[in-house]
Amino acid sequence: xxxxxxxxxxxxxxxxxxxxxxxxxxxxxxxxxxxxxxxxxxxxxxxxxxxxxxxxxxxxxxxxxxxxxxxxxxxxxxxxxxxxxxxxxxxxxxxxxxxxxxxxxxxxxxxxxxxxxxxxxxxxxxxxxxxxxxxxxxxxxxxxxxxxxxxxxxxxxxxxxxxxxxxxxxxxxxxxxxxxxxxxxxxxxxxxxxxxxxx
Amino acid sequence: xxxxxxxxxxxxxxxxxxxxxxxxxxxxxxxxxxxxxxxxxxxxxxxxxxxxxxxxxxxxxxxxxxxxxxxxxxxxxxxxxxxxxxxxxxxxxxxxxxxxxxxxxxxxxxxxxxxxxxxxxxxx
Numbered sequence: 001x002x003x004x005x006x007x008x009x010x011x012x013x014x015x016x017x018x019x020x021x022x023x024x025x026x027x028x029x030x031x032x033x034x035x036x037x038x039x040x041x042x043x044x045x046x047x048x049x050x051x052x053x054x055x056x057x058x059x060x061x062x063x064x065x066x067x068x069x070x071x072x073x074x075x076x077x078x079x080x081x082x083x084x085x086x087x088x089x090x091x092x093x094x095x096x097x098x099x100x101x102x103x104x105x106x107x108x109x110x111x112x113x114x115x116x117x118x119x120x121x122x123x124x125x126x127x128x129x130x131x132x133x134x135x136x137x138x139x140x141x142x143x144x145x146x147x148x149x150x151x152x153x154x155x156x157x158x159x160x161x162x163x164x165x166x167x168x169x170x171x172x173x174x175x176x177x178x179x180x181x182x183x184x185x186x187x188x189x190x191x192x193x194x195x196x197x198x199x
Numbered sequence: 200x201x202x203x204x205x206x207x208x209x210x211x212x213x214x215x216x217x218x219x220x221x222x223x224x225x226x227x228x229x230x231x232x233x234x235x236x237x238x239x240x241x242x243x244x245x246x247x248x249x250x251x252x253x254x255x256x257x258x259x260x261x262x263x264x265x266x267x268x269x270x271x272x273x274x275x276x277x278x279x280x281x282x283x284x285x286x287x288x289x290x291x292x293x294x295x296x297x298x299x300x301x302x303x304x305x306x307x308x309x310x311x312x313x314x315x316x317x318x319x320x321x322x323x
Contacts, residue, residue: 034275034283035238035259041282042239061256073260077267195260 006053010040013057020067023094024074032070036060068098072195079188085177088184089113095191105187112180116173118149123169125151134159219251225304226251227261228289228297231271235288238262262287270296 014033021029041048043056060066075091089109096106125133135149136157148157149169161168226249230241238258245251265271270293278284289297 035285038284039238059255061254066256069257069260073264
């Protein structure tokens with residue numbers, strides 16, 4: 001009975017770690033969980049009871065913390081192979097759920113690349129949809145002034161850049177994408193340093 | 200009465216922690232020099248022989264990084280304990296790296312020792 005309870009306790013812990021490891025490839029997740037299980041079994045040294053398993057798990061760390069150092073280490077290793085914007089965005093996404101800063105970095109990256117895409121699409125669409133594509137200023141029903149970019153049919157919207165949206169939009173897209181990429185790299189390095197500092 | 204300023208104890212603890220962290224990679228590679236070991240054995244020897252007590256969950260990401268860098272290899276072995284264990288061993292690249300790191304560490308330590316020598320006498 002005690003052995004079953006200890007087994008259930010260990011399985012629950014590993015399932016929680018598994019949930020936080022979802023940013024890693026499946027084979028790596030299986031390997032990590034198997035190693036953690038082996039570690040706990042070594043630690044209890046044959047005395048497979050709930051208190052011993054609990055103590056061993058406590059020394060390993062919380063599921064989120066164990067997952068965070070594993071995923072961060074993997075992300076940093078991946079970055080040494082490639083720092084392409086796509087790789088950086090994917091890496092930031094992997095760490096998004098593992099810390100508050102990770103979530104912040106992901107949101108900023110999402111907004112940054114989203115804005116860059118909006119400028120790019122608008123600039124490219126302008127020659128084909130001259131009256132609909134651009135940067136627009138309009139008052140909403142409450143009277144507040146709003147600025148938006150993209151395609152619109154709204155009759156109350158007033159376009160402000162005209163043809164200039166093409167060079168300005170292209171330049172803004174490049175600058176925003178570059179800044180977002182640099183911010184992603186900075187964030188990943190910062191989170192990597194924090195994870196290594198945990199040792 | 201003038202009090203001697205030695206700084207808060209936490210400053211010394213923090214500094215010691217930083218020094219130990221700096222030597223962690225070297226210590227792990229050096230522990231693997233004679234033979235293959237599994238995670239818990241590495242942790243126990245780090246603690247017993249080098250006074251390096253690290254959070255247990257952090258040793259595996261470090262070993263994985265060393266594996267990615269080609270410094271160690273790993274293999275699962277069915278152990279007498281009744282469950283499989285993952286053993287780590289140094290690669291040839293790892294052996295070269297630990298020799299280079301050890302040489303660099305000794306040079307650094309010898310230089311520091313020379314600077315610390317006047318402290319032995321206890322006089323200013």
